[in-house]
Amino acid sequence: MRNAHNEYRSNHVETADPKQLIIMLYDGALRFLDKALGTIEDYKQYDEANRNILRAQDIITELMVSLDMDRGGEIANNLMSLYSFMKKELLEANVNKEKKGVQQVIKMLTELKEAWEQMEATPRVPAQSSPSKSAGFVAQG
DSSP: OHHHHHHHHHHHHHHOOHHHHHHHHHHHHHHHHHHHHHHHHSGGGHHHHHHHHHHHHHHHHHHHHTBOHHHHHHHHHHHHHHHHHHHHHHHHHHHHTOHHHHHHHHHHHHHHHHHHHHHHHSOOOOGGGOHHHHTTBOOOO
């Protein structure tokens, strides 16, 4: 049963378009940060909080390396700054085991995810001015 689930997830990722992949990355980061919030409250689970924050930071790093800084212009630069800020906030929250930084990053990621979901819901435009390209992302693979 577990193998079927893993195969489904793998196929889902492999067939997703770039906007869907970005949304999936946001979902993953938010899921790990939600878990981290719960474990920060329980002093006996700091190791688990650390693992979840690190996993969210890894996802944010993946979002950063997905940016096309050459073609993305100001949007890519702004996203890079936001992601850098998020990683710094998460580092401080992890070191100090404080919920405030995690909560702030959750809010920012949620807003970005909602913007990507709105773009996903809009009809496709010609490839030259695709929203995913204009936002500074390129499809990898």
